[in-house]
Amino acid sequence: MVTFSVNNKTIKNIELAVFDKDGTIIDLYNYWCHMIELRAENLCCYCAISCDDHKINLMYSMGVDVKNNRLRPDGPVGLLPRSDVRLAAQNYLRPIKKISDTKAEEIFKEADRLSLNLLDKFIKPIPGAIELLKNLKQQNCKIAIATTDKTERAELAASFLKIDNLFDMIVGADKVALSKPAPDMLRMICRNLSCDPANAVMVGDAKTDVLMGINSCCKASIAVCTGLTPKDELSALTPYIADNIAEIFLL
Numbered sequence: 630m631v632t633f634s635v636n637n638k639t640i641k642n643i644e645l646a647v648f649d650k651d652g653t654i655i656d657l658y659n660y661w662c663h664m665i666e667l668r669a670e671n672l673c674c675y676c677a678i679s680c681d682d683h684k685i686n687l688m689y690s691m692g693v694d695v696k697n698n699r700l701r702p703d704g705p706v707g708l709l710p711r712s713d714v715r716l717a718a719q720n721y722l723r724p725i726k727k728i729s730d731t732k733a734e735e736i737f738k739e740a741d742r743l744s745l746n747l748l749d750k751f752i753k754p755i756p757g758a759i760e761l762l763k764n765l766k767q768q769n770c771k772i773a774i775a776t777t778d779k780t781e782r783a784e785l786a787a788s789f790l791k792i793d794n795l796f797d798m799i800v801g802a803d804k805v806a807l808s809k810p811a812p813d814m815l816r817m818i819c820r821n822l823s824c825d826p827a828n829a830v831m832v833g834d835a836k837t838d839v840l841m842g843i844n845s846c847c848k849a850s851i852a853v854c855t856g857l858t859p860k861d862e863l864s865a866l867t868p869y870i871a872d873n874i875a876e877i878f879l880l
Contacts, residue, residue, distance in 0.1 A: 757875025
């Protein structure tokens, strides 16, 4: 059991820490900007339309605001499941070319494949994240990832950063019936790791992360302000707020 300290508030007797991936462990904008750009380029190619005319708007529809160097606060990328991001792209392109769900997913998978050679460009850890994970492991705390990304993408990111050995379980939205803020992912993790949710904490950058912890009856949800959600919106849901993951301490 470990004790967390967040903003001089302690959370005692924790045996499991569950982390969101993007915006919590991995730099959110850097990862999704590059991934969405690849998807947009592939979609433009398939539709035989100009990237110069459509790429930026197509990226915006999927949640990346290139002009302001940020992700859109309402997503869908970074907040909602892959299927929602895919649907946003399909809806943008519908007046030009109707793309089936199957074909759109094929195009997304091709972007996944191409990204394998670009991971050093895509994946940058948030300062302090790896240190906290290593400290938790040293204190024999169970550690998991719960992400709206696909499980295999989360596993790939962890492997690239050479921290896959730190996690007891990695779960993406593709493994459950309902994604965040539903409790499905966290309940699956607790069940598989034989942990009572009352002895678990959820750490994430979005309201959906905090709410998943609440809906799962975790001991606490810790919010970090390195994602899309303003601090005041997070503090309305949980008293445990850190500007970034480096401000979460173990006692």
